[in-house]
Amino acid sequence: MKKTLRKSPAAKKKAVPAKAKTKARVIKAAAPARKKAAVRKAAPARKLAATRKAPAKLRAKPAAKAARRTRGSLAPDVARRLAGDVRSWDAKEVAGFLAKAPERQPEFRTLGGFPVKRAYTALDIQDTPIEDIGLPGKFPFTRGPYPTMYRGRNWTMRQIAGFGTAEDTNGRFKYLIAQGQTGLSTDFDMPTLMGYDSDHPMSEGEVGREGVAIDTLADMDALLEGIDLEKISVSLTINPSAWIMLAMYVALARRRGLDLNKLSGTIQADILKEYQAQKEWIFPISPSVRLVRDCITFCAKNMKRYNPINISGYHVSEAGSSPLDEAAFTMCNLITYVEEVTKTGMHVDEFAPRLAFFYVCQADIFEEVAKFRALRRVYAKIMRDRFGAKNPESMRLRFHCQTAAASLTKPQYKINVVRTGLQALAAVLGGAQSLHTNGMDEAFAIPTEEAMKISLRTQQIIADESGVANVVDPLGGSYFVESLTTQYEHAILEVVDEVDRRGGTVKLTEQGWFQRRIADFAYETALKKASGEKPVLGVNKYVEPDEKFDIELHPYDTSTATRQINRLKKVRRERDQAKVDALLERLVATAKNEKENIMPVTIELVDAGASMGDIVEKLKSIWGTYRETPVF
Amino acid sequence: MSVAQTKADRIRVIVAKVGLDGHDRGVKIVARTLRDAGMDVIYTGLHRTPEEVVEAAVQEDADVIGISILSGAHMTVFPKLLKLLKARGADDIKVMGGGVIPDEDVVKLKKMGVAEILLQDTPPAAIVDSVRRIVAERGAR
Numbered sequence: 001m002k003k004t005l006r007k008s009p010a011a012k013k014k015a016v017p018a019k020a021k022t023k024a025r026v027i028k029a030a031a032p033a034r035k036k037a038a039v040r041k042a043a044p045a046r047k048l049a050a051t052r053k054a055p056a057k058l059r060a061k062p063a064a065k066a067a068r069r070t071r072g073s074l075a076p077d078v079a080r081r082l083a084g085d086v087r088s089w090d091a092k093e094v095a096g097f098l099a100k101a102p103e104r105q106p107e108f109r110t111l112g113g114f115p116v117k118r119a120y121t122a123l124d125i126q127d128t129p130i131e132d133i134g135l136p137g138k139f140p141f142t143r144g145p146y147p148t149m150y151r152g153r154n155w156t157m158r159q160i161a162g163f164g165t166a167e168d169t170n171g172r173f174k175y176l177i178a179q180g181q182t183g184l185s186t187d188f189d190m191p192t193l194m195g196y197d198s199d200h201p202m203s204e205g206e207v208g209r210e211g212v213a214i215d216t217l218a219d220m221d222a223l224l225e226g227i228d229l230e231k232i233s234v235s236l237t238i239n240p241s242a243w244i245m246l247a248m249y250v251a252l253a254r255r256r257g258l259d260l261n262k263l264s265g266t267i268q269a270d271i272l273k274e275y276q277a278q279k280e281w282i283f284p285i286s287p288s289v290r291l292v293r294d295c296i297t298f299c300a301k302n303m304k305r306y307n308p309i310n311i312s313g314y315h316v317s318e319a320g321s322s323p324l325d326e327a328a329f330t331m332c333n334l335i336t337y338v339e340e341v342t343k344t345g346m347h348v349d350e351f352a353p354r355l356a357f358f359y360v361c362q363a364d365i366f367e368e369v370a371k372f373r374a375l376r377r378v379y380a381k382i383m384r385d386r387f388g389a390k391n392p393e394s395m396r397l398r399f400h401c402q403t404a405a406a407s408l409t410k411p412q413y414k415i416n417v418v419r420t421g422l423q424a425l426a427a428v429l430g431g432a433q434s435l436h437t438n439g440m441d442e443a444f445a446i447p448t449e450e451a452m453k454i455s456l457r458t459q460q461i462i463a464d465e466s467g468v469a470n471v472v473d474p475l476g477g478s479y480f481v482e483s484l485t486t487q488y489e490h491a492i493l494e495v496v497d498e499v500d501r502r503g504g505t506v507k508l509t510e511q512g513w514f515q516r517r518i519a520d521f522a523y524e525t526a527l528k529k530a531s532g533e534k535p536v537l538g539v540n541k542y543v544e545p546d547e548k549f550d551i552e553l554h555p556y557d558t559s560t561a562t563r564q565i566n567r568l569k570k571v572r573r574e575r576d577q578a579k580v581d582a583l584l585e586r587l588v589a590t591a592k593n594e595k596e597n598i599m600p601v602t603i604e605l606v607d608a609g610a611s612m613g614d615i616v617e618k619l620k621s622i623w624g625t626y627r628e629t630p631v632f
Numbered sequence: 633m634s635v636a637q638t639k640a641d642r643i644r645v646i647v648a649k650v651g652l653d654g655h656d657r658g659v660k661i662v663a664r665t666l667r668d669a670g671m672d673v674i675y676t677g678l679h680r681t682p683e684e685v686v687e688a689a690v691q692e693d694a695d696v697i698g699i700s701i702l703s704g705a706h707m708t709v710f711p712k713l714l715k716l717l718k719a720r721g722a723d724d725i726k727v728m729g730g731g732v733i734p735d736e737d738v739v740k741l742k743k744m745g746v747a748e749i750l751l752q753d754t755p756p757a758a759i760v761d762s763v764r765r766i767v768a769e770r771g772a773r
Binding site for chain 2: 190191193194196202203204205206209210278279280318319320406409410411443444445519522523526527529530536539549553556627628629630631632
């Protein structure tokens, strides 16, 4: 933060001299003058419900092809007869019944605000071409990325874990594998996520607390000790410093003599949603996007089975967005990354098959299923029509899913098991490729072993006992779900279109446009919770005021920071400092040359014992740091 | 009542995020809630040090500092903040907190001088009431 040389225009824009910080960056809101303007209604759904047509950019198709498409499923005379039936039902049965027994509410909406009708019929999917529903494993993949889905293999049960030092987390990994977990997922502590070494002043109090602390390759080695990286897929949930973590993973695999093309797993590396939602960043946007580009192109050439990015809606949702914005923002970010990579001359089919996604699963089951189905359809169309993908694998959206942590409550925390169970069911009905189910104690602290076991068992019950995994896309053909899927498709494309018209994702991120939409929906949700309009059991309904919490929490080991810093110091002592210094100079030269890929030199650096902080601080000296102008 | 008087009567609150914690959903809701209740609200943005927050609070003549923290680093951050305020002779600025904080830590934090800790799902009206109560209890200065 201190060494902000201003080289690039982007760096100049965001890098602020250290002294001027507090005063210059606070934003003030004098009450109540700005109140009215700022609290504008987000009201996404009302407008969107009327949106029946896809935006022009994606609608444009050769006329002959469009004519061949089958609109709807009903012959005209059948449709007319059905419409007559519906009118008469409304006038007779419904009206008569309502006269005696009114409905619970004047209107019903999904959690995301889409209107929900009393009942749906074939008429409601008349505007959905039959081909858009399609078949699993076939364009546009609405019904699933693979033809057999869970009949072939269940989704990967991937509980995220991370706390303390690498050894501590390694122990949890082995416990989860012993319980039948089929993939690994790693949470890092805040200093690691933000590129600080454990002994940096900003790391004080945070080492190993919200995740595992990783400073050097020695930590990475300890984290994955005794785990066969060619056999199990490993997900690394990290963003601004992702490329260094990927470099450590590669360096470790090489040291172990493994074949890089046999490694499977995912690195999140989705930096744009950080500026929009999760708020972990180091550098200004432009060099950060370049780092993502470098991860993608490196993996495309060297790691055939590895997902170099996990374009994430989850954090957008957890930051408070509507389900629609969660979905739509990932498509906006996707477009930016694909454009950035194709600029290097790489064809979309060379890397798109390994693009991966990550979404939340909220409480509204049918809306979530529709969201996932719509996303697959939208993605397929964007990749084919906007980017000219030819390989069907480039058009098939695969996603990891996590149940909604923000939906969990501290009061009556045991009922979080039920919330999570229903959300997990929706994720499976929606066709997720891998799933994390939250622990019941996560409104208190990071989860205990016992809580994680129950949430893993929740997935195993769905897989082994419920029968839902035996048929592909069981909600396909539901008038309601198909209708909502198509509404979601159009609404997502509307947002993408708006972002295009307003000048693109990077510009709007800098202007706080995404951030504002998220904050608006979050505020609305808070007001609805306060008024009781959005029921939350234990919080505004069925409240038990005298509840005493009898819960065992995950403890924080106060020796963590000392143990971690000791290992870091040992690595620094034992490494060839001259070699590290020389490599750091090469890092700077590589960073300055936009066209070069930063991965190879980073791999050499971590292999020579450079810490994450060494690498990040060096690059801050040329790229500067990012500061947001907060909106609320 | 003149405009100047009205402004002077308003409660001034600094809401802040300290450390590396990026969870800002709650702090923004709190900021908007207090502003809509007629207070002057300054939000520092993310990743502040306790020193920066105290400096801003003194400069802005704040009545209350509200710290939002979900990273678990609260037992490091709050003592530091209280100590800095004291050293500046500014301990008439009341400190409040919110976020994910275990109950036993809430007790400890209050004992060391944090005026109030508001946990997740505190209704907006209750947040406003707490700030008003704390400022009223402190009295005029």
